[in-house]
Amino acid sequence: RKEVEQDPGPFNVPEGATVAFNCTYSNSASQSFFWYRQDCRKEPKLLMSVYSSGNEDGRFTAQLNRASQYISLLIRDSKLSDSATYLCVVIRQGAQKLVFGQGTRLTINP
């Protein structure tokens, strides 16, 4: 079983729609959580950190549920430029390396 599991998609949604991604992690010692975005043939870029209290950055909202070991990302009013692969990433306690999910591919259609 992968340490970080994501639905690979692809998700195809119309512009303006709301889309949600989920991610689960298996290691209860995970302590830091992130969503990264990766455009085709580009490097991963940090989208946002994820906290138990939830955090919002414009149209993006991320949420962590430690009890269920579950992370979510919500994108409201989606734009064509949101098309990308979204990577769920965790860091284990005491570790100095990112553990990536396989990514969820999102395409926003005009």
Add this chain to the structure above:
Amino acid sequence: EAGVTQFPSHSVIEKGQTVTLRCDPISGHDNLYWYRRVMGKEIKFLLHFVKESKQDESGMPNNRFLAERTGGTYSTLKVQPAELEDSGVYFCASSQAGQLGDSPLHFGNGTRLTVT
């Protein structure tokens, strides 16, 4: 500020040949990481340098892979001899001194390696 740069951007080699990938981190970044994505799989950690010292090389696949960071500046990752399963995208990343997660991790554009 110049970002993390990697060279070459693409490399096509035959099985059994040697390839050396180079990474120049952001100036002043003590932490340097190598990650790899093989086709159809998730991005996986290879190793971590703090300055010139290897802190964690638990992700290195086997002894055909050798990473160095002499002088604590740029790093090289050599694959010798290359095998077909080594094909993938090799990413380098760097961050300032301190714990991962406390400061942003900056990735390079990656080197796309194809072994034929």
